[in-house]
Amino acid sequence: MAKHLDLEEQEQLDQIKHFWAQYGNLITWVLIAVFGSMAAWNGWNYWQRSQAAKASALYEEIERAALASDADKIQRAYLEMTDRFAGTTFAAQGALLAGKTLYESGKVDGARAALTWVSEKASDTSLQAIARLRLAALDVESKAFDQALKTLETPMPKSFEPLAADRRGDVFLAQGKTEEAKTQYQAAWRALGAQTEYRQLVEVKLASLGVDASTLGGAAEVTR
Template identity: 25%
Template sequence: MNDLTEKEQLDELRAWWTENRWMVIGGIALGIAIIVGIRMRGSFETEAALSASSQYEALLEEVAAERSDPARTIADTLFNEYEDTVYADQARLAMARLYMDSGRDADAADVLRPLATARGDEPMQLVARLRLAKILLYQEKPEEVLELVKTPKDSAFAARYNEVLGDAHFALGNFEKAAESYNAVLADERGQQTVDLALVRMKLNDLPGGDDADTISLPAAAAMPEPADVEPSAEVEE
């Protein structure tokens, strides 16, 4: 018979345990270490997020008070210690606005550039590219705008991007391409709430031959007062 007696089964179990006990104990210890590590990592990430949030709130206070030096100190902390958080990206947008309000367009461009030129099309990256493009236009660098800005896949930003592209083409004397971009704005029903349609139409008509250009008629709603400069939908604090 192949059936083992109780004593033989016990002896086999003891032999197996003697041979494999360290592997079993090691596996248990590894499992415990993984569980503890995951919990510690979660706790660390939570603490880091809370700290970054606190730093960002302090930054907004300094920005609101137009205190650029302490704001820059806080922003540098966010950039260096919390670069992978959403608060670092928001800090770049906030600092850019502060610099522009202070007439420091070069500093505004510098602080926006890392976010604006990063790969990807996250909402804050799209906002950063749009703002950097406007600064570059202000600095009379339309060629850089064309390199930076492409019409994004997110149609909520398309109208704003096309208007900036039209401005860059106009500055370069590419009037036909400028007309194409402005017409794309006027044809974008979803994006019409994010731009000043009357201004875009004025830009289009100011192009050489604009009065004779094949333009798209504005909807009746364009005769109503335009909304304020609406930012495309993005969860971005400014």
């Protein structure tokens, strides 16, 4: 009986050897690929967390510089952030904050550069939209009306379309095109929710042009 079992075990061992000789290399490479992928995934997650932490630290530096109105430090920090951590949300948020602070410090060109970076490079479409609205405001201020309208032509998330219409109204009003301005303000007013505080500002603009918002109809398409 023992001898029979020994023969059976030997046969099984021979089968295993034959199987491994035929498929061993394939199995080894599959295991290497699986464990390699796991290591790469863990490494990627670690790298992502590391990048986010470093970007967060730079964003805090921008915030501190903004509170101190240190325009030069803000510019250095945001340029470093957009260079080293361009793919993070912190980079776009930092550039937006830098744009705001640089503008308030009288560095309009620096503000424009920061906002342009966000409008073109940010991964978040909402942050891109905010940057474009602010760029259009700078264009109006510098009387670059055609550029402002061109900036606002770029599609934005639906929630930003009323704000884009309002900004186009500002452009037309600055050009003395009151009818076009009314059309844009009306479209913005209709598209904004009744509880939205910004709607009240649009209502004031309409009133200054002789339009009573209470006479306007319901929701309408935002025209470009």
